[in-house]
Amino acid sequence: MTDKRPTACLLVIGDEVLSGRTRDANIQFLGQRLGELGIPLREVRVIPDDRAVIVATVRDVRARFTYVFTTGGIGPTHDDITSECIAEAFGVAWVVHPEAYAEMAADYAARVPPVEFNAARLRMATVPEGATLIRNAVSVAPGFRIGNVHVMAGVPKVMQAMFEALAPTLEGGVPTVSRSVHAIGVFEGAIAEPLAAIQAESEGVSLGSYPYYRASGNGVAIVARGVDAAAVEAAIARVAAMFRADGKEPAIGEPT
Template sequence: MNPTACLLIIGNEVLSGRTRDANLQFLATRLGELGIPLREVRVIPDVPDTIISTVNEVRAKYDHVFTTGGIGPTHDDITSECIAAAFGVPWAVHEESRALMAADYARRDPPVEMNAARLRMATLPLGAVPIRSEITSAPGFTMGNVHVMAGVPRIMQAMFEVLAPTLVGGVPVVSRSVHAVGVFEGNIAEGLEAIQKRFPDLDIGSYPFYRPVPGATGFPGGGVALVSKGISLPDVEAATAEITEMLSRMGADPIQGEPS
C-alpha cells in the first residue's frame, strides 16, 4: 500500500480569512506524483495546545505529516517550539543553521543584524534535520515523520522540492478527466455510481462547473467534469472510457481533459 500523508495548515490568518491558503493544491499534486496520497487536511490556529495535540494525533495515524506556517521570526510563529513539545525534546539553537543565517545576513547590502527575532528561525527541536532551500537561509525541518515548512508559497515549494527526493513513496497516483457541457449531475448519478462500483479501487468524482453566457438564461454554459483517479493506469483509463461512453449515449459531446 502507498504511504499516506496529512497536511496541517497552521495560522490564525488563514482561519480569519485574511490569508488565502495557496499551498494545499501544490502539495496534494506533488505528493500524488510521489505516490504519497494526501488523506486529510486540517487548518488549525496558532494555539500551542491545539498544535501539540493535533501533531501527536496525526503523526501516529499517517506515514507523513506536513505542516505549513508559523516558522517565522515573530511572537505568533510558534510551530517549531510546539513540534519540540509534541516530541518531548528541547527547543534549542541549531548551530549550523545559526551560522548559515548569520553569514547570509552579513553578506547583504546593507548587512542585516542576526537579532533575537531572527535567531528564533534557527531554533529547532533537538534532533531535527533542517530542510534548506535556495530562497532563504532560514530552514524548515523534519522531526520524525513530521515535515515543517514555511507558509509563504514560494518558500514552501522550494523547501518541498529539496525534501521530495528523501521521501519514500509508492505508486504514483494518476488521473483522467472528461467534461461535457449541458450535462448535469442529476442526469448521470445512477450511471456514475454503477461505474464506481465496477472500479472500487478508484476515486471517481463529479465536479459541476458553470460558465455564464451573456444574454442567456438558466445554465447554458454549465456542465460537469468527471475525474477518475487511482494508482492503476489501466483501471483509470477503462473507467474513463466507460464514462465517455455513458455521456455519448446521453447525446453529450464528451471532451477529454478539464473544461477551458
C-alpha cells in the first residue's frame, strides 16, 4: 500500500549539535507530533552554521518534501544565520517584519528594567520578504514561514511553543498508529526469521526491532506502525504470540 500522505523533512542547524556540545531534543518531539498529524517525518539532516550549506540544503529539500522544518540559528548573535540563508535560498530580500518589530519593541520596553532593543535583537525581527510569522508564546521573538519552509528556534521549549502555534495550519493525513510489545530474554538473532514472516503478512504495517539492556534483564521491543489501527493491532498480536512460542512472556508497551 502506497503512503500518499504529506511528507516532512527536518533540518537541525547548528555547529553545537555537530560538535556534541548540545544534545538535540527536537527530533523526537517533531517526529511524534507530526505522526499524530498524519505527516510522517521522512528525513532529518544535521547541518553546520555554514551559509552555502544551509542555502543549498534548503533548496534541495523544499523541492522534495511537502513540509520542511528547521530548528536553530535564529537568535541575535553572529552565528545565527538561518534567517538570512532562507532569504537567499528563496531569492528574496531580508527585511524587518513590522509586526515582529512592534511586538518585540513593546515587550522589551515593558520589562523591568526596560531592555534595549538593539541591533543584535533586531536581527530576530528580520525575516525573508514575504514570510509570515510563527508566534512564540515563550520569549516573543517569532519564527517564520515562507513557502513550505517553517523556521523555528533550537531551544526545545521555544520550538515546541512555535510548533503548537503552527500545527493548526498544517494539512495532514491519517495519523500514524503505533503499538509496541517487548519481552525479556529474547535475542534478535533468534526471532529474525519469524519476525520477517510476520512483516510479510502485515501489509501496510512497519515492524521495527529494538534490543534493550536493563539491570532487570535484556530483551527486545517490537514496534508496529501504520495508518490502519486494526492492522497494527493484528501485527502486534502476532508478535506477542511469537514471543510466547519462544517461551517468553510478552509485556505490552515499551520497556521502562
